[in-house]
Amino acid sequence: MNALATPPKxxxxxxxxxxxxxxxxxxxxxxxxxxxxxxxxVFRMDVVLDGEKVVKLKPVFGYLHRNxxxxxxxxxxxxxxPYTDRLDYFxxxxxxxxxxxxxxxxAGLVVPExxxxxxxIMAELTRLQNHxxxxxxxxxxxxxxxxxxxxxxxEREKILDLFEEVSGARMMCNYMRFxxxxxxxxxxxxxxxxxxxxxxxxxxDEFGTFLTENEIVLARTxxxxxxxxxxxxxxxxxxxxxxxxxxxxxxxxxxxxxxYSRFNFQVPVGEHGDIYDRYMIRxxxxxxxIKILEQALRDIPVGPVMDPKAKLRGFRPKAGEVxxxxxxxxxELGFYVISDxxxxxxxxRVRPPSFINLTILEDMCLGHNISDAVxxxxxxxxxxxxxxx
Amino acid sequence: MLGEQIIKGMAVTARNFFGSxxxxxxxxxxxxxxxxxxxxxxxxxxxxxxxxxDDAEKGLRCVACQICEKECPPKCIxxxxxxxxxxxxxxxxxxxxxxxDIDISVCMSCQICVEVCPFESIKMNTEFELSTxxxxxxxxxxxxxxxxxxxxxxxxxxxxxxxxxxxxxxxKAKAEAKAKAAAEAKVKADAEAKAKAAAAAAAAxIAPPPANPPTTT
Amino acid sequence: METLEQxxxxxxxxxxxxxxEVLANECAAxxxxxxxxxxxxxxxxxxxxxxxxxKLDYCSNVTGVDWPDKELTEKIKxxxxxxxxEKEVEEVKKNIRPGYLEVVYHLYSMGLKHGPxxxxxxxxxxxxxxxxxxxxxxxxxxxxxxxxxxxxxGVIFYGHPDLRRILMWDEFVGFPMRRDxxxxxxxxxEPTPHDEVLVEAKKHYxxxxxxxxxx
Numbered sequence: 043m044n045a046l047a048t049p050p051k052x053x054x055x056x057x058x059x060x061x062x063x064x065x066x067x068x069x070x071x072x073x074x075x076x077x078x079x080x081x082x083x084v085f086r087m088d089v090v091l092d093g094e095k096v097v098k099l100k101p102v103f104g105y106l107h108r109n110x111x112x113x114x115x116x117x118x119x120x121x122x123x124p125y126t127d128r129l130d131y132f133x134x135x136x137x138x139x140x141x142x143x144x145x146x147x148x149a150g151l152v153v154p155e156x157x158x159x160x161x162x163i164m165a166e167l168t169r170l171q172n173h174x175x176x177x178x179x180x181x182x183x184x185x186x187x188x189x190x191x192x193x194x195x196x197e198r199e200k201i202l203d204l205f206e207e208v209s210g211a212r213m214m215c216n217y218m219r220f221x222x223x224x225x226x227x228x229x230x231x232x233x234x235x236x237x238x239x240x241x242x243x244x245x246x247d248e249f250g251t252f253l254t255e256n257e258i259v260l261a262r263t264x265x266x267x268x269x270x271x272x273x274x275x276x277x278x279x280x281x282x283x284x285x286x287x288x289x290x291x292x293x294x295x296x297x298x299x300x301x302y303s304r305f306n307f308q309v310p311v312g313e314h315g316d317i318y319d320r321y322m323i324r325x326x327x328x329x330x331x332i333k334i335l336e337q338a339l340r341d342i343p344v345g346p347v348m349d350p351k352a353k354l355r356g357f358r359p360k361a362g363e364v365x366x367x368x369x370x371x372x373x374e375l376g377f378y379v380i381s382d383x384x385x386x387x388x389x390x391r392v393r394p395p396s397f398i399n400l401t402i403l404e405d406m407c408l409g410h411n412i413s414d415a416v417x418x419x420x421x422x423x424x425x426x427x428x429x430x431x
Numbered sequence: 432m433l434g435e436q437i438i439k440g441m442a443v444t445a446r447n448f449f450g451s452x453x454x455x456x457x458x459x460x461x462x463x464x465x466x467x468x469x470x471x472x473x474x475x476x477x478x479x480x481x482x483x484x485d486d487a488e489k490g491l492r493c494v495a496c497q498i499c500e501k502e503c504p505p506k507c508i509x510x511x512x513x514x515x516x517x518x519x520x521x522x523x524x525x526x527x528x529x530x531x532d533i534d535i536s537v538c539m540s541c542q543i544c545v546e547v548c549p550f551e552s553i554k555m556n557t558e559f560e561l562s563t564x565x566x567x568x569x570x571x572x573x574x575x576x577x578x579x580x581x582x583x584x585x586x587x588x589x590x591x592x593x594x595x596x597x598x599x600x601x602x603k604a605k606a607e608a609k610a611k612a613a614a615e616a617k618v619k620a621d622a623e624a625k626a627k628a629a630a631a632a633a634a635a636x637i638a639p640p641p642a643n644p645p646t647t648t
Numbered sequence: 649m650e651t652l653e654q655x656x657x658x659x660x661x662x663x664x665x666x667x668x669e670v671l672a673n674e675c676a677a678x679x680x681x682x683x684x685x686x687x688x689x690x691x692x693x694x695x696x697x698x699x700x701x702x703k704l705d706y707c708s709n710v711t712g713v714d715w716p717d718k719e720l721t722e723k724i725k726x727x728x729x730x731x732x733x734e735k736e737v738e739e740v741k742k743n744i745r746p747g748y749l750e751v752v753y754h755l756y757s758m759g760l761k762h763g764p765x766x767x768x769x770x771x772x773x774x775x776x777x778x779x780x781x782x783x784x785x786x787x788x789x790x791x792x793x794x795x796x797x798x799x800x801x802g803v804i805f806y807g808h809p810d811l812r813r814i815l816m817w818d819e820f821v822g823f824p825m826r827r828d829x830x831x832x833x834x835x836x837x838e839p840t841p842h843d844e845v846l847v848e849a850k851k852h853y854x855x856x857x858x859x860x861x862x863x
Contacts, residue, residue, distance in 0.1 A: 104815040109824055111800075121504040124541035150676030189444060196459050203471065210475035210555065216541050224546070225473060241456065252443045255436045275705050275758050278789020291758050355498065355547055362675020365709060365754050365764060376709050378752070381675065391711040401792050430815060 069097060072412070076105045080183045080416045083426030087403075087415070094411045099404045103397075106430035114390035119145055119220070119357050122390070127214040129392060130428040132172050135164040135205070136370040138218035143299060144366030144377040149359040151221040151349045158301045159342040160223050163235065164215075165300075165368075166331040166338070167205070170242060171198040172371035172423075173282075173324040174249075180321070180420030181253060184262050190252060197245050200238050207231055221352030232339055239335045246328060254325070263317035267406040267418035270315060277401045281373025282327060283422065286312035286319040293369035304341075305334045317421040358385055372396045372423050392431060396424040473588075475542055475555035477535050480577045481595075487578040492552030492599075494519060495528040499544035499553055507537035508544065521606040531574040535561065551595045557587045649762040650701065652680055658699075659692060666692050671768065681752070681766035689769045690781040690807070696755060696765060697786055704755035704765055707783065710793035712801035714826045716774065717747040747774045749803050753783065753790070771803060774826075782808035800825035 075086035084105035090098035110129065114122045126141045127134035139161055146153065153161075178194030202212040208227050209217040217224055253259050269279070274287040284291055292309040294302040310326035312319035361383045367376035373395025380389035399422050407415040451458040461468055482490035495512040509532040516524035544553050556579070563569035585592040650658075652670050659668055666688035671681045684692045696704045721742050728737045749771045756763030771778045782805035784791045794805050795814040802823040805811055813820060822829060 104817065107815040109800075112825055117504055118502060120547075121502050121543055124504050124539060124543065127541075147677040148675050193447065196457075199459055206474060207472040210473040210542065211540065214539070214541070216543075231472075248443055248446075252440050256440055257433060257436055273788070276788045277791075278707055278787065289758060291761070296761050355502075355549075360675050362673050362678070363681075364675055364677045364679065365766070367708070374708065376754075378709060378711055378754070380713065389711075389713045391709070393709040393711075398789055398792060401788060 074415075075102075081419065082179065082424055083429075085419075085424065085426055085429065087419070089412065089415065091412060094413075096407045096410055096412060096415055099407045099415065101400050101403055103426075103430050106426045108431070110392065110431040111390055115387055118385045119359070119387060120354065122387075123219070124214065124216045126392075127216055128427055129394065129431065130370065130372060130375075130396070130425045131213055132175065132425055133168045133371050134213060134215045135161075135168040135217060136368060136375060138215065139165055139300075140366060140368040140370065140375045141377050142218040142220055143368060144364055144379055145220045145359065147366050148362060148364040148379055148381055149220065149357075151352055153222055153300075153349060154346045155301075155343050156226070156345040157222040157347040159338050160227055160347065161218065162300055162302065162305075163335060163338050163342070164205075164217065166335045167201050167235070169331045169371045170328055170335075171201040173328050174198055176371075176420075176423045177249070177253070177321065177324060180417065180423075181259070183416050183420035184259070186258075190249070193245075193249065193252075197242065200241075204231065204235055204238060207234075219348065219352065219354075220357065221349030222347045226347045232342065235335075236339050239332055239339065243329070243332055246325065246332075250325065254322075259321075260318065262414075262417060263321060263421075265314065265316050266318075266410060266414050267421065268314060268316045269402060269406055273402060273405065274315065278398050279373070279402065280395050280399070281369070281371070281423075282320055282323045283373070283399055285310065286323045287315035288312055293367060293374060297367070299368060302334075305337050307333050317417060320421045356385070358383060363389075367393070370395060372425070372428070373399060392428075394428040394431060396422065397429045397431075400424060400429065470557060470587075473591075474557050475540055476559045477538055477540060477556050477561070477572075478533060478544055478553050478577070479556045479579045480531065480574065481552055481554055481581050481584055482578050483581050485580070487575070487580075489517075490580075491527060491574075491578060492519070492550050493528050493531060494525045494550055494552070495531075496549070498547050498549065502543055502547045504541060504543060505537050505539055507534045508532070509534075521603055522610070523606070528574060531577060533572045533577060534570065535572055536566070536570040551599055554584055554588070554591075554595070649760075649765075652682060652765075655696075655702070655765065656682065659695060662695055663688060663691055668692070679764065679766060681768050683768045683770070686769055686771065686780050689767075690783065690786075693753070693767065693783050693786055696767070702765070703757045703760050704763065706756045706758045706763075707753055707787035707789050708756050708764065709752075709754040710783075710790045710797060711752050712797040712803055712825065713750040713752060714774070714801060715747050715750060716827050718745045719743075720745050748772065749774055749778055749801055751780055751794075751797055751803055778802055779804045779806055781806060782811075784808050799823075802826070 070091045072089045072091060073086060074089055075081040076084040078086075081087070086102040086105070088098075088100045088102060089096055110125060113125060117125075123138060123141060126137040129137050145151075174194045175191075175198055178191035181190045182188070205215055205217075206212045208225055208231060209215040269283065269287045271288045274284050275289060279287070280291075288311060290309055290311045293299065294307075295309055307330045310323050310330065312323050359381045361381055363378070363380040365376060365378045367374050369375075374393065375395055376393035378389070378391040378393065379387050382388040403419065403422065406418050410418070447457055481492050483492065484490040495510050497510050497512070500506075500508045500510050509530065510528050511530040513527050513529045517527055519525040519527075540555070542555055545555055561570075581592070581596070584595070656668050656670055659666060667685040669683040671683050673680050682692075696702055719742055721740055723738050724741050725736050726739050728735055751769045753767040753769075754763075755765045755767060769780050771780055780803055782790070782794055784794055784805070785807060791809070792814060794803075794808055795811060797803050798805060798808075798811055799813045799815055800823055812818065816824070824831075
């Protein structure tokens with residue numbers, strides 16, 4: 043244990059010197075967070091400022107750390123499903139799907155057609171509500187207090203109502219199971235969903251007039267926080283951030299998991315990699331999600347929703363290891379599981395997209411004002427339940 | 432024109448503000464304690480135990496198998512098995528829980544216990560107004576507080592309750608049929624045994640007369 | 649994409665000093681992995697990244713796995729001379745497989761859209777020789793994940809630009825994700841303690857008053 047040297051200090055604040063060694067002024071170290079309202083939770087940035095310019099920025103995590111992976115290794119495969127809800131608590135449905143998909147790959151279960159459709163519908167609804175809220179939050183970070191966020195939350199409520207009706211809970215849905223979904227949806231629910239989806243594009247139009255060409259939004263976001271394409275790939279950035287940087291990589295098209303190969307949709311790709319592109323990518327992605335939802339709600343077949351081979355009690359997959367991933371609203375959400383044939387996983391690992399997307403936070407913020415750092419963080423789209431696990 | 436889009440944005444805000452007086456789509460808030468939203472289909476809050484009939488002690492379906500205790504992700508269920516047995520809904524003697532506690536300050540309403548229960552005995556409640564002044568005592572629900580009649584379950588989740596009743600009825604019918612078959616088999620076996628005994632008795636050689644009867648002379 | 653055997657053959661041709669092994673995987677998905685010795689881990693990873701056919705430019709997932717010492721029993725047949733006659737006797741031989749820490753990298757290609765190639769590196773033991781080369785210079789995406797593996801498992805990555813604890817606080821002692829980590833005994837009073845929690849919690853209860861002994 044003593045092989046570990048004492049960890050290096052976060053950083054030293056040194057006075058700024060001129061070429062002749064004269065002191066020019068002091069750098070200011072600011073600890074933003076963990077209770078800062080714009081850090082989306084308990085996240086801290088140690089920022090060094092020269093005037094208002096960011097010179098150095100180190101993200102500090104762990105305030106919400108609960109060792110999710112250790113908990114997962116100490117309980118059975120099924121009992122871990124509700125814990126996955128609590129990773130990215132905005133998108134419990136996609137978390138469930140990623141975990142269920144991984145275990146299905148491990149145990150070789152086949153998901154019935156109807157269940158696949160229901161999963162795709164739930165995932166796209168999740169994407170809609172996550173992106174809407176994110177835009178609300180990040181506009182709030184720019185100083186538009188309240189109004190856009192309230193509109194976003196009003197629309198989100200309608201989707202959460204749909205979730206509650208089927209799964210029983212608004213946020214912690216715990217809806218999917220290995221080999222299918224827990225409860226079937228009825229025709230009344232599908233009709234309601236169709237109505238919500240039809241209304242949603244009207245809302246997006248309105249939201250668009252509100253924000254997309256607004257002078258203040260443009261001034262604050264264009265060419266701020268630029269992420270170059272090569273760095274984005276090298277730093278394993280995924281999700282809307284990667285696509286805003288100009289890389290066409292969407293797991294729904296690459297892996298074609300579930301039934302995504304059947305839907306006709308496009309992947310929006312950005313050009314500049316700045317905050318405005320990230321905002322636009324999310325808006326366009328929502329439009330594509332609405333397209334997918336319309337197709338899925340039209341084509342959903344009747345049939346069972348669970349694989350008859352799936353066992354609820356005493357589930358023991360064969361020994362082996364597997365890595366499964368889905369395109370969650372925030373990026374690639376992956377689960378890595380090693381099974382040793384016992385009821386608990388031997389190793390259970392979550393690949394959290396927003397945690398890894400924070401790798402390049404410093405690169406994006408350097409040279410910008412401290413007020414821009416807040417907006418850049420907002421455009422990364424983090425949820426601390428997932429970052430800290 | 433500079434500021435044009437800002438004016439457009441203001442128009443959107445105004446439309447939403449005035450629209451909220453007329454459109455249900457724009458005004459979604461509810462004045463909570465006075466006004467309540469209708470309950471959604473599968474809403475779940477915290478678990479409760481179902482009993483049949485009127486007596487909570489007698490009709491409790493739980494047989495203290497402890498599967499839910501083992502599967503519960505945050506381990507909030509605590510069960511002590513009884514030493515003696517009492518008849519369950521099928522009429523067979525079964526163990527019952529002496530203690531059945533759920534700590535709802537730990538419970539995370541995940542419904543895993545309901546899914547793994549093989550006896551349809553634990554279900555999700557929809558009651559959500561549970562605030563109390565005592566953090567430890569009142570949030571620890573004991574067997575007495577958890578037990579709710581089946582009629583209550585039928586009221587809050589009619590479709591699920593009907594399904595669960597059907598399962599119970601089918602199992603009961605199966606058990607009865609089995610018992611009946613067993614009884615018939617027993618009767619038959621008894622009859623057979625009797626017949627056999629009779630046959631055996633009939634077939635048994637009558638005690639042969641002594642070869643040399645003692646003579647009394 | 650090429651099979652792992654082909655990749656292995658090409659790797660061995662390009663880097664003769666590397667010791668590479670293909671590990672089996674028996675589950676339904678059956679993703680096999682490449683086990684590379686720690687010394688040549690970096691060069692192998694660099695080859696995988698820069699090779700024109702593979703172009704694994706995206707390091708998706710980095711994770712640690714703890715394999716403690718394990719007692720393996722195997723039955724072997726031994727020829728013995730019993731009473732002048734040679735016989736085959738079964739003997740149970742116990743040997744201890746020394747434990748190690750393992751780091752697993754899942755590599756994909758964003759340009760060619762294929763993958764994964766699973767790369768594994770193993771440390772020598774779990775106590776003092778837990779050093780592995782860091783792949784952060786190749787893939788920035790491994791930076792936080794390697795820090796996490798260091799934090800939770802204690803693998804020391806040499807070549808990492810900023811190896812500090814990330815999720816636990818700096819003063820924390822021990823590595824919580826290891827299999828033999830014992831959680832500190834800081835249970836609070838809970839209304840329903842049971843099982844191990846009850847045993848632990850009882851230590852924190854006030855001692856029961858002893859019955860007074862009458863003289």
